[in-house]
Amino acid sequence: MIITMAHGSGGAATSELIDEIFAKAFDNDVLNEMEDSAVVPGSGRIAVTTDSFVVTPLEYPGGNIGRLAVCGTVNDLLMRGATPKYLTCGYIIQEGTDSELLKRVATAMAETAAEAGVKIVAGDTKVIEGNGGIMINTAGVGFVPDGVDISATKIAPGDVILVSGNLGDHHATILGSRMNITNSIESDNAPLNEMVMALLDNGIDVHCLRDVTRGGLATVLKELSDSSKVTITLEEESLPLNPAVRDFCGLLGLDPLYMGNEGKMIAAVPKDQAEAALALIRKAKYGEAAVLVGEVTEGVDGHGDLLVRTAIGGIRQLDVLQGEGLPRIC
Amino acid sequence: MELQTYIEYLKNYDGPEVTFMEVCGSHTAAIAKSGIARVISPKIHLVSGPGCPVCVSPSGYVDRLIALAKEPETTVCTFGDLLRIPGTEYSLNEAKGQGASVEMVYSPMDVIALAKEHPDHTYVFGAVGFETTVPVYTVLLDEMLREHITNIRLLTALKVMPPVIGWLCDNGAHIDGFIAPGHVSVITGSKHFEALSRQYGIPFAVTGFSPKELVLGIYGLLRMWEQKEELRQQGDSLTKNFYPSVVTTEGNTIAQAKVEQYFEPGPAVWRGMGEIADSGLYLRPEYAAYDAGSRGLDEDHKINKACRCDQVLMGKISSYDCPLFGKVCTPLSPQGACMVSSEGSCYQRYLNR
Amino acid sequence: MCVALPGIVKEIGDDGYATVDFSGNTVRAARGLVDIKVGDHVLVHAGCIIQTVQQEEAEELQSLFEELQAFS
Known part of the structure; x- marks a missing residue:
């Protein structure tokens, strides 16, 4: 089946699309009610987030836009210490999309939601003119346990910065397919429930969590250093990097510090808990390559800085990503 | 030691x-x-x-690329760096958002497959570069001649040090x-x-x-x-x-001979510095059919009169001495050559300020 | 200017290209500028082999250490 404008008409074709693909993939008691809105149980402090997903190509080594759309939103909830519970999803589908592709995307979405322990409780589909593209918006709801207070403003001098694994894998995967470079790099798109819950359940005093997405580690940490008004100093030699990603960056003149991930996070924890926290992350799924990459000290003149101590003992000052981070050759 | x-x-x-x-x-x-x-x-x-080479290309060159990218059945292909260089009004990236046909590639040779696949479409390669990159274009030209590919042209902004x-x-x-x-x-x-x-x-x-x-x-x-x-x-x-692991006294003589075969020296305009004799390379007249009109793109429209790129490029002042640096001139709104490319000196100074 | 990276020649095609490996990244690189053989370490710029690499960085640094002794 090829998606046409009729599938967005609201009539029989729309029902067929929803029944055939989404209702089958996301099957659960709340969604199956097919009401105008989902009514779900839950109380306490609620975390809410939303994110829209556009990616070319739609399917890439290690995942597809469906998996991505769950990971991105689930991870955003987790980064506030929330337990993710419910997702909504809105599909904007261009006419010309093959329904088999749509099925694969919906299936990946359902599998990833199951992995992350969330239910997809509401959804919407629109069809627009175009050429076979898919865009997805997801919103997520989670519940924050009492006593948990994780925020971008809470990084303090004396903290250390942990990274849960190798930098840049997702970005390198996506860019590789666009630049005719073949490699075995796979996207790291993954829900990070296990490592976050391990930290919280084992009494680690987590000050801040942040998933490393667009803009890469440097952008994320520079933003955090600004929010918390601290100096973060990274050790260049401890930055975790897959050699294939390192050379991929070398080929295209890119800096791994600005390459995005979709299944990595940083955690700021007090120095005396660093070893315990690292051990917990490493034991959790997707956290095997976690390392300590830097330390936090007082900010200078009330503002934040991100520094890297380089291999030859130099200091490099980093800013957030400027522009698009396009490959440079020349 | x-x-x-x-x-x-x-x-x-x-x-x-x-x-x-x-x-x-x-x-x-x-x-x-x-x-x-x-x-x-x-x-x-x-x-x-x-x-x-990207930052020192004059705005007239970018303007010409944009004009070509807007022609029917024509696509401009080039490296990622060139996409954000401002022309008189727009960069290639901005022009793309307005419907110009622009493709980013890793290698000039990537255009060959495109050209073979769409023989009725013209591909213009934005051929910027110094001595390192010029030989790459000779390999492209070799293959175009060997395979009788006639729908690729080069708009060159090639310079020597x-x-x-x-x-x-x-x-x-x-x-x-x-x-x-x-x-x-x-x-x-x-x-x-x-x-x-x-x-x-x-x-x-x-x-x-x-x-x-x-x-x-x-x-x-x-x-x-x-x-x-x-x-x-x-x-x-x-x-x-x-740098003896890859550099010798004589260099790559095969590459030098190929450059000599296809290109000849001529005057070139450097953004912010003006025209410098014999600092450019142009396709020789016998290969004019492959040139998309590279000569005389001299217009160097300085966006901001206070820009002191020329002095920065000459090492006479540091980026910090320029009144625009970090204020109106930032990587997101570059006013001059040095802030334009991620390799530019002001850009790097800005990132590491 | 001039981003270039050393890789290893894996295969030589008869179409003027060679397959070059960079820690698991494979690039089809034009080989018209350099005489190469499989196993050579080569420097690739913009999809084109521009030189063979004569020595690894460690060796190069060693030779530079010796050369720079002349200054002291």
């Missing part, structure tokens, strides 16, 4: 103040990335010259030594800088790009500068090769 000995020497240097210029954008980026400027003595100043280095020296740039571009030298050989070092009595150190190679290249340059008189009296060269 090991590396640390050389680092210590550079750290503890307490002689007269010296200024070394690197004329390669990848050196600008590698130096910033290595953090070496904060390791070495404050008496050693590292400044960035016109080492990014020695004339602009000479221009800097003649125009009062305060440079005590040059960190000579490593990958340019791969093609040209270190001999490329011999005449300049002799003429101006300034040392040239052909240097690699890893932090360790940078340390040794800068150390070598400093020692050459310190022993300049002795070296001269002994008749020694002031050009030395500290």
Whole structure:
């Protein structure tokens, strides 16, 4: 089946699309009610987030836009210490999309939601003119346990910065397919429930969590250093990097510090808990390559800085990503 | 001796103040990335010259590419760096958002597959580059001729280093030594800088790009500068090769011959600096059919009159001395050449400020 | 200017290209500028082999250490 404008008409074709693909993939008691809105149980402090997903190509080594759309939103909830519970999803589908592709995307979405322990409780589909593209918006709801207070403003001098694994894998995967470079790099798109819950359940005093997405580690940490008004100093030699990603960056003149991930996070924890926290992350799924990459000290003149101590003992000052981070050759 | 000995020497240097210029954008980026400027003595100043072919292309060149990208059945292909360079009104990226047909590629050779697949469509390659990249275009031209591909044309903005280095020296740039571009030298050989070092009595150190190679290249340059008189009296060269893993004295002679076959020298306009004789390369008349109109794209429309890029490029002032730097001139709204490319000296200074 | 990276020649095609490996990244690189053989370490710029690499960085640094002794 090829998606046409009729599938967005609201009539029989729309029902067929929803029944055939989404209702089958996301099957659960709340969604199956097919009401105008989902009514779900839950109380306490609620975390809410939303994110829209556009990616070319739609399917890439290690995942597809469906998996991505769950990971991105689930991870955003987790980064506030929330337990993710419910997702909504809105599909904007261009006419010309093959329904088999749509099925694969919906299936990946359902599998990833199951992995992350969330239910997809509401959804919407629109069809627009175009050429076979898919865009997805997801919103997520989670519940924050009492006593948990994780925020971008809470990084303090004396903290250390942990990274849960190798930098840049997702970005390198996506860019590789666009630049005719073949490699075995796979996207790291993954829900990070296990490592976050391990930290919280084992009494680690987590000050801040942040998933490393667009803009890469440097952008994320520079933003955090600004929010918390601290100096973060990274050790260049401890930055975790897959050699294939390192050379991929070398080929295209890119800096791994600005390459995005979709299944990595940083955690700021007090120095005396660093070893315990690292051990917990490493034991959790997707956290095997976690390392300590830097330390936090007082900010200078009330503002934040991100520094890297380089291999030859130099200091490099980093800013957030400027522009698009396009490959440079020349 | 090991590396640390050389680092210590550079750290503890307490002689007269010296200024070394690197004329390669990848050196600008590698130096910033290595953090070496904060390791070495404050008496050693590292400044960035016109080492990014993308940033020194005049706005007239970008305007012409945009005009071509808007023609029917025509696509402009080029490297990622060129997409954000401002023309008089727009960059290629902005033009793309308005319907111009623009493709980013990794290699000029990627265009061949596109051209074969769509024989009725014209592909214009935005062929920027210095001595390193020019031979790549000769390989493209070889293949186009061999395969009788007629729907690829080049819009060239090709430049060579020695004339602009000479221009800097003649125009009062305060440079005590040059960190000579490593990958340019791969093609040209270190001999490329011999005449300049002799003429101006300034040392040239052909240097690699890893932090360790940078340390040794800068150390070598400093020692050459310190022993300049002795070296001269002994008749020694002031050009030395500290990147021997890939650079030889003679360079890649196959590449040099191919460049000679396809291209001839001519005047070229450098953004912010003006026209410099023999600093450009153009397709020879017998290959004019493959040229998309590269000559005479001289218009250099400076967006902001207060921009002091030329002085920054000449090493006369630091980026911080420019009244626009970091205020209206930022990587997101570059006013001049040095802020345009991620290899530009102001861009790097901004990121590492 | 001039981003270039050393890789290893894996295969030589008869179409003027070679397959070059960079720690698991494979690039089809034009080989018209350099005489190469399988196993050579080569420097690639913009999809084109521009030189063979004569020595690894460690070796190069060693030779530079020796050369720079002349200055001290």
